[in-house]
Amino acid sequence: MDTMRADWNERVAFVKVNVDDRSIGEALGTYSVRGTPAFVLFDAEGMATKVFSGWPGEPEVTGYLTQLLQ
Numbered sequence: 001m002d003t004m005r006a007d008w009n010e011r012v013a014f015v016k017v018n019v020d021d022r023s024i025g026e027a028l029g030t031y032s033v034r035g036t037p038a039f040v041l042f043d044a045e046g047m048a049t050k051v052f053s054g055w056p057g058e059p060e061v062t063g064y065l066t067q068l069l070q
Contacts, residue, residue, distance in 0.1 A: 004058060011069060043068060 005014045017024055019036055027033075031040045031048055039052040041064060050064055 004061065007062075008065065012065060041065070041068065 001014065008014075017027075019028060019033070031038075031051055033040070033051070033053075035053060037055055039050075039055070039061070040048050041050040041052075041061075043049050049068060052061070
């Protein structure tokens with residue numbers, strides 16, 4: 001993730017959330033997060049467009065981000 005954060009720094013915001021924080025419990029259900037790690041990708045309007053359960057690998061995430069930003 002650190003490599004991706006550096007590569008996409010100007011175009012994508014990476015936000016890490018502590019799933020043990022009770023104040024985000026509703027969001028976990030909203031985005032169907034059932035385990036960790038989980039990655040939710042949002043478009044420019046704030047709509048969730050993809051949820052990855054587990055780390056899918058940098059190539060898959062990079063490919064999806066490239067499509068999302070076109």
